[in-house]
Amino acid sequence: MTSTSPVRFAAVGLDHAHIHGQIAGLIKAGAEFVAMATDDPSSGVAHQVRERYPDVPYVDDGHALIARDDLDLIVTAAIPDQRGPIAVAALRSGKDVVADKPGCVTHDQLEEIEKAVAESGRFWSVTFSExxxxxxxxxxxxxxxxxxxxxxxxxxxxxxxxxxxxxxxxxxxxxxxxxxxxxxxxxxxxxxxxxxxxxxxxxxxxxxxxxxxxxxxxxxxxxxxxxxxxxxxxxxxxxxxxxxxxxxxxxxxxxxxxxxxxxxxxxxxxxxxxxxxxxxxxxxxxxxxxxxxxxxxxxxxxxxxxTYYPDLVRDVRDRTTTAAPQEHTFETMRLALxxxxxxxxxxxxx
Incomplete structure (x- = not known):
């Protein structure tokens, strides 16, 4: 990604309606919605996303989408117990991650995410939309x-x-x-x-x-x-x-x-x-x-x-965590769990 090219993102997991705000917020902030994938394409939310963004390709294999090297960011509103594994896979593939809340559902998942953040140098942001x-x-x-x-x-x-x-x-x-x-x-x-x-x-x-x-x-x-x-x-x-x-x-x-x-x-x-x-x-x-x-x-x-989504896009570019400090996100989920x-x-x- 160059300083003038848009941040490119994909949505993996379309199970909760919070994905609408995440996608719209990133697009408004200048990011490019490249592709989408989900385990349940028959869900009502998945249908809505595909209807709202008919020109964005739907990919059957979410794992293959995460592994693509032309993406900067993965956003997910999958079923909550899948958000942690999706985040870990994306982080280890060199992508930043924006997850709907809860970002994970167990302490073990949180520990895996913390390790992946530390080892990849990428960030994990949980969209506390309230x-x-x-x-x-x-x-x-x-x-x-x-x-x-x-x-x-x-x-x-x-x-x-x-x-x-x-x-x-x-x-x-x-x-x-x-x-x-x-x-x-x-x-x-x-x-x-x-x-x-x-x-x-x-x-x-x-x-x-x-x-x-x-x-x-x-x-x-x-x-x-x-x-x-x-x-x-x-x-x-x-x-x-x-x-x-x-x-x-x-x-x-x-x-x-x-x-x-x-x-x-x-x-x-x-x-x-x-x-x-x-x-x-x-x-x-x-x-x-x-x-x-x-x-x-x-x-x-x-x-x-x-400012959350504009800050996220800048964070991807500048390698910062101004939208939500990383330790704050970790501590919030630790306390919730x-x-x-x-x-x-x-x-x-x-």
Whole structure:
């Protein structure tokens, strides 16, 4: 790749709708979408990707695609238990990797990825879209770094989801079988709560943390014991605390898939994000409220620039990790996997 040639990428694994944002973000940032492959070309998401990008070749053999020497980057939203092996293969083939969250589902997979990163000199980035692709979350980062609310001492992250959300289903009638198999999706804390763990580390400026306690449960879907429909955990670093709650209980009456919220408590004020909906309030998403020593302010963040994908493209060119520091990504997944592994199991959950 020369300094003037575009970053060339392929998508390997088209099982989750997050691939749409990943592909679109990279293309908007100037990267070239060269090819795609997936183990299940019949999935609703795979059909959508092929319809949206009819001129991009579909390749039957994902392993052969990863091995091609005309690619710089592999992006994947495969079934979660396959994301780790795809990443390792791509790294060892000399490609950088952008994986949907969770980037992997076991500590062994994470260890293999860390080894492959160290040996290849390439990077592994996990798309924590609830921060990277949410304008209000980007704005909150700016306010925190500016010192608007003093020193951040706690975050409260809420990540409710809806099982029947059409956008995540890729047009299918229901969730695929792997959605109900814990070993395949990794468990609710490894999966969803990795978003909120990423945010805790980022907004509190914590390099590492410990999982104080964690739990998972199945309280509304006893016929699907592999589905963990509730989870929570407590985090603690040397200067901050965090509480996280995730679930699959969003009611049909809400106009979006989940009322994602983040509260950031500082020593001189606080910030609250209503990322996707202001219930019975303002239209749309990206609502930010900040209270400090001088005033209470509402900020519409809809025009805030998202930088993750442009930063990724520059990282490929410049051999940097500005989009997400590599150690931050490793630590986020380590904490998510630890919380999942050590969680108390309640209700009908396996």
């Amino acid at each position: 921060r990277f692709e949410v304008a209000s979350a980007v704005k909150a980062g700016h306010l925190v770094r500016e010192g608007r609310i003093g020193t951040v001492v706690q975050t409260i992250g809420l990540g409710p989801h809806r099982i029947g959300d059409r956008g995540h289903l890729g047009g299918n009638a229901g969730r695929p079988d792997w959605f109900y198999e814990k070993e395949r999706y990794g468990g609710i804390l490894a999966d969803i709560a990795s978003h909120q763990i990423d945010q805790f580390l980022w907004y509190t400026d914590s390099r590492t943390a410990e999982v104080v306690t964690s739990s998972v449960g199945n309280f509304a879907n006893p016929d699907k014991p592999g589905l963990q429909d509730f989870g929570d955990l407590l985090l603690r670093s040397d200067h901050a605390q965090g509480y996280i709650r995730v679930d699959w209980y969003t009611p049909a009456g809400l106009g979006t898939w989940g009322d994602g919220r983040l509260m950031i408590l500082g020593t001189e004020g606080y910030i609250e994000l209503r990322k996707y909906v202001d219930i019975a309030g303002r239209d749309g998403g990206n609502h930010l409220f900040v209270v400090d020593g001088e005033k209470t302010e509402y900020i519409d963040c809809s025009d805030v620039e998202l 630890t919380a999942q592994q050590n969680a108390a199991v309640r209700g009908a959950a396996q």
